[in-house]
Amino acid sequence: IGVAALHRKSRMAMISEFLGQLTLQLGGGDPTYPTVVPESNFDPDKDAARIETAIKTKGVDEQTIIDVLTKRTYNQRREIAFAYERRAKKDMISALKGALSGSLETVILGLMKSTAQYDASEIKASIKGLGTDEESLIEILCSRSNAELKEIKKVYKELFKKDLEKDVAGDTSGDFAKLLLALVEAKRDEPSSIIDYQKIDEDARALYDAGVKRKGTDVKCWISIMSERSVPHLQKVFERYKSYSPYDMQESIRKEVKGDLEKSFLTLVQCFENKQLYFANRLQDAMKSKGAKEKVLTRIIVSRCEVDLKKIRQEFKAHHGKSLYQTIAEHTKGDYQRALLSLCGGDD
C-alpha cells in the first residue's frame, strides 16, 4: 500500500507539472475582423419587399439593392432570398441577374454565394477553358485554411460534379501542380498546445539543406513541410531558419525557384506570416495597375468582408499610407464603387 500511495502521489504531481507547461493558444481559428456583421432588427420580408420594388422600378433602383444586400451577412441574404421567392414567386438570384449588369452584377451575385461556393466558383473560373488563371488559383488555394479547403472540395463536387483535385491536376503541371495538390489534400496539422522545439529545429534545418545549402532544390521536401505542418509551428520554423540560412525564407524562395512555383511558395509564406497584409498588398497591386484588375478587387472584398476585411484595412493603411476606402474611391466608379465602399466599411 505504501508503494501504491507513493506512486499515486508522484503521478498526481506529474499531471500538475504537465499542466503548468501548457500554453493556451487563442482559438480554434483566427480571431475575426469582419466589416459586414448581422443586421440587428433583421426583417427578411421587409428587405425582400424593398428589393422587389427596386427591381421593378423603371431603370432599376441599384442603390436600394446595394444598401440592403451589402449590409446583411450571407445567412441573412439567404433568408431574404427565401422571403423574396415566397412573395414574388420568382427566384431572387435570377431576378437580380436580369436586373443588374457589369461589375455590380458580379459583386451582388458573388455576395449571394456562400464563402465556399464563391471560392469554388472562382477556382472553376480560373481553370475553365483554354489557359489557366494561375494567379487567382494560387491566391485562393494558398490562402485558405484546412477547414476552408475541405469545405470548398465538398461544394465544388456538389456544384460541378467533378473532383477539385482532378481538375487542378488536369490544368497544372510539374512541381507547381504537386504543391497545389498537396494543399488541396488539406492534411495540415492542427495547431497544438505543445511547442516541439526539436521538430522546429529539424524542419528549419531540412528546409535549408533542401534549398540554399545545395545545388538545385529538393522541392518535395519544401512542399511536404509547408503543406503538412501547422501554421504556428511554421511561423517558428521560419524564425529558426534564419539561424541556418543567410537569406530569410522569402528571399530563399526567390533565389531557389521561379515562375508559378515561386509565386505559390511566396504566397504561402506571406499568408503564414501575415495573411491580412498579403491581401492588402494584393489589393494595392490590383488597383495600382492600369485598368484596375477588378476581378481580384471584387474577389478579395467579397470573400473577406465577413472574415477579416477590417484587419486588411488596418494593414493597408499602415503599409500604403492611404486608407483602403480612399484608394477604392479613386480607382473605381459608379454603382460598382458604391457597392465596394459599402462592403469595405469605414474610411480608416
Added chain:
Amino acid sequence: MPSDLERAMETLITVFHRYASKELKMLMEAELASFLKSQKDPAAIDKLMKDLDANSDGEVNFEEFVSLVVGLSIACEQIYKIHMKQGPGGVKKQ
C-alpha cells in the same frame, strides 16, 4: 473494488458537482491552479471559458466541462509520451 479508471470517472463527476451551483472560475482556480498560473494571457482564459459554453446557455454543463478535461488530458499525454521517451503507441483494439 473499483478500478483506477472507474475511480477517475467518479472523481470527474464529484468534482464537477462540487462546483455545480458555483462559478466555473472557482472550479478552475481550485482544481486547475497549475494550468491557470502558466497562462500569460488572461484573455485566453476568458475565451476558453466562453468557448466551453458550447450551447451558449450561460452555464457549463457536465458535457461541456468534460470536453475541457479531455482537451487538457490529450495535451498532457503528449508531454507524458515525450517524458517516457516512448514512440507513438496506442491501446490495441481487439
